[in-house]
Amino acid sequence: MTQGPLGYQIHPWELRWRGLSISQLERTESTFALSNGHIGIRGTLEEGEPVGLPGTYLNGFYENHELPYAEAGYGYPESGQTVVNVTDGKIIRLLIEDEPLDMRYGTARHHERVLDFRAGTLSRVTEWESPTGRVVRLKSTRLVSFTQRAIAAIRYEVEPIDGQSMQVVAQSDLLANEPIEADRSGDPRVAAALQAPLVGQFAQAEGYRAVLVHQTRNSGLRVAAAMDHEIDVQDGLRTRVHAEEDLGRLTAAAEVAADGKLVITKYLAYGWSAQRSAPALRSQVEAALAGAHQTGWDALLAEQREYLDNFWASADVEIEGDPELQQALRFALFHVLQAGARGETRAIAGKGLTGPGYDGHAFWDTETFVLPLLTYTVPDSARDALRWRHATLPLARERAIQLGQAGAAFPWRSINGAECSAYWPAGTAAFHVSADIADAVARYYNATLDHDFDAECGTEILVETARLWNSLGHHDQHGGFRIDGVTGPDEYSAIVDNNVYTNLMAQRNLREAADACDRNPDRAKALDVTADEVASWRSAADKMLIPYDDDLGVHPQAEGFTEHLDWDFAGTPEEKYPLLLHFPYFDIYRKQVVKQADLVLAMFLRGDAFTPEQKLRNFDYYEARTVRDSSLSACTQAVLAAEVGHLDLAYDYLAEAALTDLHDLHNNVRNGLHMASLAGAWSSAVSGFGGMRDYGGTISFAPRLPAALSGMTFRMVYRGTHFKVSVSRTEATYELLSGAELETTHHGEKLTISEKPVSLAIPELEDRTPPRQPPGREPARRVPLDGNTEANTPR
Ligand code: BGC
Numbered sequence: 001m002t003q004g005p006l007g008y009q010i011h012p013w014e015l016r017w018r019g020l021s022i023s024q025l026e027r028t029e030s031t032f033a034l035s036n037g038h039i040g041i042r043g044t045l046e047e048g049e050p051v052g053l054p055g056t057y058l059n060g061f062y063e064n065h066e067l068p069y070a071e072a073g074y075g076y077p078e079s080g081q082t083v084v085n086v087t088d089g090k091i092i093r094l095l096i097e098d099e100p101l102d103m104r105y106g107t108a109r110h111h112e113r114v115l116d117f118r119a120g121t122l123s124r125v126t127e128w129e130s131p132t133g134r135v136v137r138l139k140s141t142r143l144v145s146f147t148q149r150a151i152a153a154i155r156y157e158v159e160p161i162d163g164q165s166m167q168v169v170a171q172s173d174l175l176a177n178e179p180i181e182a183d184r185s186g187d188p189r190v191a192a193a194l195q196a197p198l199v200g201q202f203a204q205a206e207g208y209r210a211v212l213v214h215q216t217r218n219s220g221l222r223v224a225a226a227m228d229h230e231i232d233v234q235d236g237l238r239t240r241v242h243a244e245e246d247l248g249r250l251t252a253a254a255e256v257a258a259d260g261k262l263v264i265t266k267y268l269a270y271g272w273s274a275q276r277s278a279p280a281l282r283s284q285v286e287a288a289l290a291g292a293h294q295t296g297w298d299a300l301l302a303e304q305r306e307y308l309d310n311f312w313a314s315a316d317v318e319i320e321g322d323p324e325l326q327q328a329l330r331f332a333l334f335h336v337l338q339a340g341a342r343g344e345t346r347a348i349a350g351k352g353l354t355g356p357g358y359d360g361h362a363f364w365d366t367e368t369f370v371l372p373l374l375t376y377t378v379p380d381s382a383r384d385a386l387r388w389r390h391a392t393l394p395l396a397r398e399r400a401i402q403l404g405q406a407g408a409a410f411p412w413r414s415i416n417g418a419e420c421s422a423y424w425p426a427g428t429a430a431f432h433v434s435a436d437i438a439d440a441v442a443r444y445y446n447a448t449l450d451h452d453f454d455a456e457c458g459t460e461i462l463v464e465t466a467r468l469w470n471s472l473g474h475h476d477q478h479g480g481f482r483i484d485g486v487t488g489p490d491e492y493s494a495i496v497d498n499n500v501y502t503n504l505m506a507q508r509n510l511r512e513a514a515d516a517c518d519r520n521p522d523r524a525k526a527l528d529v530t531a532d533e534v535a536s537w538r539s540a541a542d543k544m545l546i547p548y549d550d551d552l553g554v555h556p557q558a559e560g561f562t563e564h565l566d567w568d569f570a571g572t573p574e575e576k577y578p579l580l581l582h583f584p585y586f587d588i589y590r591k592q593v594v595k596q597a598d599l600v601l602a603m604f605l606r607g608d609a610f611t612p613e614q615k616l617r618n619f620d621y622y623e624a625r626t627v628r629d630s631s632l633s634a635c636t637q638a639v640l641a642a643e644v645g646h647l648d649l650a651y652d653y654l655a656e657a658a659l660t661d662l663h664d665l666h667n668n669v670r671n672g673l674h675m676a677s678l679a680g681a682w683s684s685a686v687s688g689f690g691g692m693r694d695y696g697g698t699i700s701f702a703p704r705l706p707a708a709l710s711g712m713t714f715r716m717v718y719r720g721t722h723f724k725v726s727v728s729r730t731e732a733t734y735e736l737l738s739g740a741e742l743e744t745t746h747h748g749e750k751l752t753i754s755e756k757p758v759s760l761a762i763p764e765l766e767d768r769t770p771p772r773q774p775p776g777r778e779p780a781r782r783v784p785l786d787g788n789t790e791a792n793t794p795r
Pocket of ligand 1: 491
């Protein structure tokens, strides 16, 4: 096994960290987080301290706070939402012969933690010598269950390894209002809302069980947490259980024989509700706990593995030639699954449930970056995330009315569906989020033909977002349809006219809405859609203005962009990035500098609207102006670099996207993982080197590998058909795994994916001169490990 950067060891199916590094705890708490999309627990040590940032999150559970404005303005959202660290159930404190096990003291003779992508567990082995010389081995394994949504569980074992018996006292806690670092956001109002946010409503303990119910002060949401235990030790066990407002505690004291051990299995159940009473929630978690207890630890582990076996069977990506990238891709897939698996009509936040970053908000990151992966691997999870958007339509309609528009305006950032962005140029004005949601709806429908979803939810989302575009845009005197005064994906430009990305996505939105109404006439009628309205959508789409700079032969990102002054890249030293922290927005906005893929993203999601020559020229033009101050950029640049034939550059970008969190490239992994970048790594592989595109229900492939990789195999599901594509340097093989045969194309050549594998040659590629990036912003040149050497050092 090889040692990668920052202490992770390279292994195809695990993320392993050996040794104790207290300064790295915050980072590993994020990378070692467990979640099922409903519950998220950070990878803190069981004994509670030392700790970087404790965190237990429930999807959708938040506290309100006022939003800060120096100057108020019409339509500014008044209330913000922040994810709350709920009752912590992962704590098991230990006293060894009078000495608390605290790894800041004594000696950690051995310490390692392993996140297992197939087992779905985080495990730990620690051999600790206390300051007084007693030595114990501690083993723990935890899981957040994929199969029992309300359940987490921990198996905890303590054994003396110094040849003598010892007295061991374990305190297994439920702890509410855990002290956390006062002010992570820099805003005292947010800090105040998060200081002891939970008010106790019920506490009870009995036998080996305890339950606590709390309510937030402002949002009025209620949370219940319960724990139960099994304890196994030879003899001398004494226990006591106890509950007070913010603490439930089971204390177990035992004299453990020299060759014996104490084994505690802790089951945890969580539930929350905006409506259910404290007794109802208490019953809910007690019932969930009884279910988990009845299943038992071994069966929970077995269910977890079976769930993951099924996932990997339809989602795995195998990479030959770069073991660290292999690990990073599986890490990415695992965490994206964790973020979305059991969300069930809740959002998928930008950080999933791995940390408090971005206040726990969901952005367009979900629909544009995360849902493609889920749509083609675990489509039900994509559907559930879209059902969440559908459930927030009433708020999106209200927002559109407030903004003087028709239809529905989805929020830039939110937990419950209401807009929480306090910065309108990159919030309210980023209307593209509504087209991104429509795009995800259309993609999901095309990939599944899920007629029920289409009729119940999809059509309504498409119709209401089409209405938004029809009212936001207008036909100019020449008949062209303009969308003025909006912000595209690139947050270094704002309030622009005819952003190509926005216009092309709106165009698709308008057409998809019209098609959905044709498919679902009853639904359309119920939504008061008239034939004239559908005709107006089609006409707006047909007349959509897409600016083009004839002199340069490229698309300006938005009208006038290519006429702006160039940014002085040569005069911008590395420490001045990210630019938004060092330069005024007014100056950034009026120059040709791009934070993140915008026109390049349009060329991916609406690749059908560009010629190959345009793609090549546009790509080169924007490469020279894109600084990647957002983690959402590298993955898209990877996809387009691969398409236009810059394969080695695509490889560099794929590595950057996949290693964003493992190498902590943005120096903020302590706040949670970057779900968009992780999911984007999958797109870089499958849509980049696999060349997978899905325009309007026609799936196609154009695989091609970079020089460093000798092979790549990926699996997908499309319209119920599971299949795999294996790519070598010279050919690609398509093979059906289950389901009906599927028509597709390989570099434009038709083929049928069937049980008999079909291998087709990969056409030769012309040599291309690689484009330039702004000086100092080039991606790190990816050099795969040879098995023994150190990996690339983080940027
Ligand atoms: C990016 C946005 C993104 C947000 C959350 C920002 O830095 O510019 O596009 O939605 O982060 O990931």
